[in-house]
Amino acid sequence: MSESVRDKASVRRVVEALARAGLDTSVRVLDDSARTAADAAAALGVEVGQIASSIVFRLPDDHPLLVITSGRHRVDTARVAAALGHVELHRADADYIRAWTGFAIGGVSPVGWSSSVSAGTSATGYPKEATVVIDEALGDYDVVWAAAGHPHAVFATTYEELVRATGATPLAVAED
Numbered sequence: 001m002s003e004s005v006r007d008k009a010s011v012r013r014v015v016e017a018l019a020r021a022g023l024d025t026s027v028r029v030l031d032d033s034a035r036t037a038a039d040a041a042a043a044l045g046v047e048v049g050q051i052a053s054s055i056v057f058r059l060p061d062d063h064p065l066l067v068i069t070s071g072r073h074r075v076d077t078a079r080v081a082a083a084l085g086h087v088e089l090h091r092a093d094a095d096y097i098r099a100w101t102g103f104a105i106g107g108v109s110p111v112g113w114s115s116s117v118s119a120g121t122s123a124t125g126y127p128k129e130a131t132v133v134i135d136e137a138l139g140d141y142d143v144v145w146a147a148a149g150h151p152h153a154v155f156a157t158t159y160e161e162l163v164r165a166t167g168a169t170p171l172a173v174a175e176d
Contacts, residue, residue, distance in 0.1 A: 005152050033152060066130060
């Protein structure tokens with residue numbers, strides 16, 4: 001199974017994005033699904049807070065917002081909306097997420113997006129319309145783990161590397 005996961009186009013996009021960003025890491029294929037932060041933490045034998053979950057929301061202008069959050073947090077949408085100057089955030093459905101990111105729910109990576117609806121990409125590879133924030137709580141860990149384009153694929157990195165690779169704005173996305 002691990003070979004077929006590594007061969008998925010979505011996983012290959014992540015590997016290429018990691019290389020372009022200069023991250024010295026590799027994709028690890030898990031036997032069990034890592035669709036949730038708790039699943040990923042259990043499979044890796046790490047704290048749930050070390051899991052960098054990629055949560056996609058719709059902004060009021062219908063553009064995507066990626067919140068890279070620590071698995072120990074549930075995103076406080078009112079807090080994030082206010083920090084970004086919006087009244088609210090909207091939940092994104094599976095079709096919206098796939099169209100903007102190129103990933104299925106459960107495997108959304110913070111890197112390697114492939115949008116079918118964007119007018120172009122930024123230097124970090126996101127659709128120009130995308131806003132990206134990262135949970136400051138991920139900085140509490142020496143190593144964080146993120147999805148690599150498939151529910152069974154993850155990669156290890158650091159908070160600092162993830163900020164650099166994604167161009168994300170650090171933000172407290174929830175209260176501890």
